[in-house]
Amino acid sequence: MDEDVELSGPLFDGTAERVTARALVAIRHIVAEEGKVLAARRLNASIRHHGTGKAVGSITTTDRSVVYETEGSGKTYTMPIMALPGETIVTSDLATYGPWLEGSGSRNETTRFKGYHSFRLASRELEGVATDLANVALRPFLEEMQ
Secondary structure: OOOOOOOOOOOOOOHHHHHHHHHHHHHHHHHHHHHHHHHHHHHHHHOOOOOOOHHHHOEEEEEOOOOEEOOOOOOEEOOOOEEOOOOEEEEEOOOOOHHHHHOOOHHHHOOOOOOOOHHHHHHHHHHHHHHHHHHHHHHHHHHHOO
């Protein structure tokens, strides 16, 4: 007795795999953007003299493979302060002042200024909302797979 079983639907026709890949990008994007907002808000609240706003304006989301070079030093590095799922990070593109403002630079050891810790605090705050953000971003993709 031979019986043929035909498997169909998103799990079997490749739709689920394609939609999942797009969903992961959307989740990384929404979480990274919220991390950027939280870090900028915390740094902005900490700085007494805002001047040009360059420090707050330097907060960006990027791929881990992007490197920054300090002028004349020949050194390249990333400053991944807030690691997110995948390769997306929230960082400061101020290669010279970013670590000092955060409190993770070598100059913080020799001065009274110990940093604002804006990214560390924002990272903790982001952990509390990341799942909710991911669920919101995922909803339309789940509907697409039904």
